[in-house]
Amino acid sequence: RDIRTLKIAHGLNIDHPVHKAMVYLAQQAAEKSDHTLKIDIYPSEQLGTEKECIEQLQMGILSMTKVSSSPLESFVPKIKVFALPFLFRDAEHKWTVLNGPIGKELLVACTPKGFRGLCYYDAGARSFYTVDKPILHPDDLQGLKIRTQQSPMAIDMVNALGGSATPIPWGELYTALQQGVVDGAENNEPSLYTSRHYEVAKHYSLNEHTMVPDVLLISTLQWESLSKQHQDILEQAADESVAYQRILWAEFVQEAMADMTSKGLQVYNPDKTPFMQRAQAMYEKYKGTEIGELAQRIQEVQ
Amino acid sequence: MWTPIKKALDRFLETLVAASMAILTIDVSWQVITRFILKNPSSWTEELATNLMIWVGLLGAAVALNYKDHLGIDYFVGKLSEKKRLWTEMFAYLCITLFSFLVMFLGGLKLVAITFRFGQLSPAMKLPMGYVYLAVPVAGVFLAIYSTEFFVETFIKLRRIGDHSGAAVETK
Amino acid sequence: MDWPLFILIVSFLLLLVINVPIAFAIGISSLLTIFAIGGLPEFLTVAFKIATGIDSFALLAIPFFILAGQLMGHGGIARRLIDFANVFVGRFPGGLAYVNIMTCMLFGAISGSAVAAVSSVGGFMVPLMNKEGYHRDFNASVSITAATTGLLIPPSNVMIVYSLATGGAVSVAAIFMAGILPGVLTGLGLMVVAGVISIRNKYGKGVSFGFKESLIKFFVAVPALLLIVIVLGGILSGIFTATEASAIAVVYALFLSVIVYREVKWRELPNIFLQAGRTTAVVFMLIGTSMAMSYVLAHENIPQTISAALLGLSNNPVVILLIINLMLLFVGTFMDMTPAVLIFTPIFLPIVTQLGVHPIHFGIIMIMNLCIGICTPPVGSCLFVGCGIAKTTITDVIRHILPFFLAMIIVLFIITYIPWLSMAVPAALNLF
Ligand code: NA
Ligand code: NA
Numbered sequence: 001r002d003i004r005t006l007k008i009a010h011g012l013n014i015d016h017p018v019h020k021a022m023v024y025l026a027q028q029a030a031e032k033s034d035h036t037l038k039i040d041i042y043p044s045e046q047l048g049t050e051k052e053c054i055e056q057l058q059m060g061i062l063s064m065t066k067v068s069s070s071p072l073e074s075f076v077p078k079i080k081v082f083a084l085p086f087l088f089r090d091a092e093h094k095w096t097v098l099n100g101p102i103g104k105e106l107l108v109a110c111t112p113k114g115f116r117g118l119c120y121y122d123a124g125a126r127s128f129y130t131v132d133k134p135i136l137h138p139d140d141l142q143g144l145k146i147r148t149q150q151s152p153m154a155i156d157m158v159n160a161l162g163g164s165a166t167p168i169p170w171g172e173l174y175t176a177l178q179q180g181v182v183d184g185a186e187n188n189e190p191s192l193y194t195s196r197h198y199e200v201a202k203h204y205s206l207n208e209h210t211m212v213p214d215v216l217l218i219s220t221l222q223w224e225s226l227s228k229q230h231q232d233i234l235e236q237a238a239d240e241s242v243a244y245q246r247i248l249w250a251e252f253v254q255e256a257m258a259d260m261t262s263k264g265l266q267v268y269n270p271d272k273t274p275f276m277q278r279a280q281a282m283y284e285k286y287k288g289t290e291i292g293e294l295a296q297r298i299q300e301v302q
Numbered sequence: 303m304w305t306p307i308k309k310a311l312d313r314f315l316e317t318l319v320a321a322s323m324a325i326l327t328i329d330v331s332w333q334v335i336t337r338f339i340l341k342n343p344s345s346w347t348e349e350l351a352t353n354l355m356i357w358v359g360l361l362g363a364a365v366a367l368n369y370k371d372h373l374g375i376d377y378f379v380g381k382l383s384e385k386k387r388l389w390t391e392m393f394a395y396l397c398i399t400l401f402s403f404l405v406m407f408l409g410g411l412k413l414v415a416i417t418f419r420f421g422q423l424s425p426a427m428k429l430p431m432g433y434v435y436l437a438v439p440v441a442g443v444f445l446a447i448y449s450t451e452f453f454v455e456t457f458i459k460l461r462r463i464g465d466h467s468g469a470a471v472e473t474k
Numbered sequence: 475m476d477w478p479l480f481i482l483i484v485s486f487l488l489l490l491v492i493n494v495p496i497a498f499a500i501g502i503s504s505l506l507t508i509f510a511i512g513g514l515p516e517f518l519t520v521a522f523k524i525a526t527g528i529d530s531f532a533l534l535a536i537p538f539f540i541l542a543g544q545l546m547g548h549g550g551i552a553r554r555l556i557d558f559a560n561v562f563v564g565r566f567p568g569g570l571a572y573v574n575i576m577t578c579m580l581f582g583a584i585s586g587s588a589v590a591a592v593s594s595v596g597g598f599m600v601p602l603m604n605k606e607g608y609h610r611d612f613n614a615s616v617s618i619t620a621a622t623t624g625l626l627i628p629p630s631n632v633m634i635v636y637s638l639a640t641g642g643a644v645s646v647a648a649i650f651m652a653g654i655l656p657g658v659l660t661g662l663g664l665m666v667v668a669g670v671i672s673i674r675n676k677y678g679k680g681v682s683f684g685f686k687e688s689l690i691k692f693f694v695a696v697p698a699l700l701l702i703v704i705v706l707g708g709i710l711s712g713i714f715t716a717t718e719a720s721a722i723a724v725v726y727a728l729f730l731s732v733i734v735y736r737e738v739k740w741r742e743l744p745n746i747f748l749q750a751g752r753t754t755a756v757v758f759m760l761i762g763t764s765m766a767m768s769y770v771l772a773h774e775n776i777p778q779t780i781s782a783a784l785l786g787l788s789n790n791p792v793v794i795l796l797i798i799n800l801m802l803l804f805v806g807t808f809m810d811m812t813p814a815v816l817i818f819t820p821i822f823l824p825i826v827t828q829l830g831v832h833p834i835h836f837g838i839i840m841i842m843n844l845c846i847g848i849c850t851p852p853v854g855s856c857l858f859v860g861c862g863i864a865k866t867t868i869t870d871v872i873r874h875i876l877p878f879f880l881a882m883i884i885v886l887f888i889i890t891y892i893p894w895l896s897m898a899v900p901a902a903l904n905l906f
Contacts, residue, residue, distance in 0.1 A: 044641070059522065060515070114420045323754075369752060374493045410524075
């Protein structure tokens with residue numbers, strides 16, 4: 001009997017909800033294919049960083065990977081749209097868009113780049129966390145050095161909201177916060193938790209400026225070598241793992257927040273309106289471009 | 303015929319490596335200055351430095367091969383007779399040549415082709431990553447040239463002691 | 475053992491024995507293993523890992539610390555540090571041995587490279603010690619082993635490599651600070667051995683300076699020592715990152731050697747840049763091919779296999795750390811430090827963290843262990859260079875170097891089982 005083995009690699013550890021969703025995906029694929037489709041998972045950057053994993057998909061060395069959309073921007077520029085602040089009104093709007101035609105369109109946009117988007121995983125919303133004082137209003141960002149990802153979009157976003165963007169590697173951030181190289185950073189709850197940055201940055205202001213989803217990708221070379229039956233099974237298993245991952249994510253966020261607040265993290269819910277007003281500068285900048293049009297279409301979705 | 307070409311090649315590579323090291327130093331110092339004196343972090347300096355470093359690292363590997371800088375164990379081959387030692391040396395250079403040609407040149411060229419085809423751009427400078435990875439096949443060519451040269455040199459030495467094995471002992 | 479792993483180990487050892495440079499031996503054996511696994515584009519995969527393996531901003535500190543070391547080597551820094559050390563420890567019996575060790579600790583601290591320390595400090599101290607009647611092979615042994623302290627005392631290139639191998643789980647600043655006490659302890663351990671041997675052989679004292687002369691020697695060395703303060707202070711105070719600090723170190727070393735001490739001429743600079751480029755390339759080639767080997771091992775699930783086997787033996791951290799130390803001592807005999815760190819960190823780190831060992835502590839254990847490895851045959855960069863500058867052979871040195879190995883192994887076990895030595899400084903500075 002012919003057994004097909006696919007390799008998934010990603011950068012998260014095995015406690016992360018995304019990893020658990022992939023384990024679930026592998027189980028589903030095995031069951032549905034009568035164990036002719038086997039999926040091996042390589043967590044914790046064993047086979048390389050997210051950027052390297054995408055490159056390996058292009059070469060057909062690796063079958064699948066999960067990436068956040070920021071490293072994907074270097075390969076598929078359209079993906080940048082997700083980095084626009086306050087693009088989605090709320091989580092419901094986000095999922096309507098991702099599950100709708102625009103979501104599909106962006107997954108398809110990957111195809112000429114050597115890989116296909118299979119599905120989106122929840123990565124929550126990113127908010128500011130700071131060492132000295134909370135960010136209750138964009139004015140509070142004035143003069144603060146905020147760590148961002150090494151992506152022009154992320155840098156522009158923090159600058160537009162009023163901070164001073166400072167790109168440094170994620171691994172150096174704990175020390176950088178500790179020593180005052182930066183005054184704060186921004187990320188979702190699980191990342192703040194697993195990185196233990198909350199031990200240093202005690203103010204978490206849930207302004208939820210961006211909701212950037214994770215994307216599950218498969219190498220085009222590997223996809224095309226699968227039988228139609230295996231392709232269908234894989235797509236189905238991926239879709240089912242999304243529902244499962246969203247539940248796990250929500251649970252993980254709750255656990256993380258409970259533990260962090262018990263250890264002294266102060267959580268704030270600032271009014272988002274002034275942040276949204278500042279964010280308009282970003283939309284002005286992209287007006288008339290492909291990204292701008294895409295953003296407009298997303299915001300028109302009810 | 304070969305000597306002047308080789309000299310020019312050596313000079314070219316060495317100038318490139320030394321100059322790149324100097325530019326690297328200036329570039330990262332500039333980054334520190336922009337961050338602390340001009341209060342305006344420059345995002346391309348970091349990327350330029352990383353890309354330049356890859357080129358220095360790989361082209362420098364060819365220069366280092368020319369100077370026989372790469373660490374190895376000469377303990378065991380040192381115990382062999384001169385003839386056997388030269389045969390082993392030839393085989394070792396053949397290994398390096400094959401690796402440089404097959405992996406770094408051919409494999410590297412394929413890597414560059416794929417990277418250009420899918421148009422990956424570096425985040426800050428928007429430079430096609432293919433130009434960065436191009437360092438691999440280019441270094442592969444130079445590594446292969448140098449190791450082939452050493453291979454031929456060893457072969458000539460070997461033939462010389464093969465022809466006048468008595469004479470070789472005398473001159474020692 | 476499965477077939478691809480067998481190919482990997484056997485081809486690697488064979489290539490080493492026939493004197494194929496280590497970087498290429500690692501690359502070729504990884505390539506052959508990929509052939510044995512099947513299903514991967516062989517040449518492309520290795521080329522890809524070489525390119526992406528060295529594509530990291532964190533690695534940029536390495537060429538800079540190498541360049542700073544080169545500038546200090548040419549800039550008469552070693553001699554001034556020797557005078558400085560003489561002021562403190564020269565007056566005791568066997569004084570020159572202490573001076574050698576203390577200078578290595580200071581110079582190695584500045585340059586971040588053991589090979590630079592053994593060639594600069596050893597190159598100056600060994601002839602001096604020979605002249606004073608110290609045994610040549612004793613002198614070589616002191617220089618070789620003392621040079622490794624510079625890898626533990628920050629800044630240190632191999633620590634940057636370790637930080638990279640942990641995927642950023644350990645920051646460069648934290649591992650730098652963790653190395654200070656273990657590095658000093660190693661230096662003290664070596665001094666004890668050197669002292670016992672010196673007293674037994676009735677070796678004489680070093681130079682004793684008068685008070686005024688001591689003051690002059692002391693202050694002449696201060697600008698050189700200031701480099702450590704600038705680099706570490708800069709990183710700790712958050713003024714700059716480790717990479718930026720390394721570039722500042724170069725600028726400062728240039729200033730010192732060209733303008734203050736005036737021992738390097740402007741026209742000599744291109745050659746110093748080239749030298750640094752060559753050394754950098756040797757390290758980077760090793761990093762690139764090691765990344766390929768590490769990839770092959772991960773692909774074959776070797777880390778999980780070893781982990782399961784080790785944890786099957788015992789759940790006791792004391793026992794596991796003992797086994798890992800013995801394995802690393804073995805690995806260190808035939809593998810250079812950089813590839814060993816890159817290849818074995820992903821294998822051992824998940825095991826020990828599961829048992830509650832902190833990644834910072836484990837990094838120090840690993841580096842200290844491999845410090846012994848670079849002094850042992852058949853592959854030992856520090857040993858090779860040390861034998862070269864002392865004009866002796868590995869066979870002659872071995873008998874004399876054994877007591878120093880013993881001291882290093884004792885220190886290794888102290889460091890392994892007293893985590894406080896590694897963790898106290900980074901903890902006091904809130905680095906993790
Ligand atoms: Na050091
Ligand atoms: Na060794």
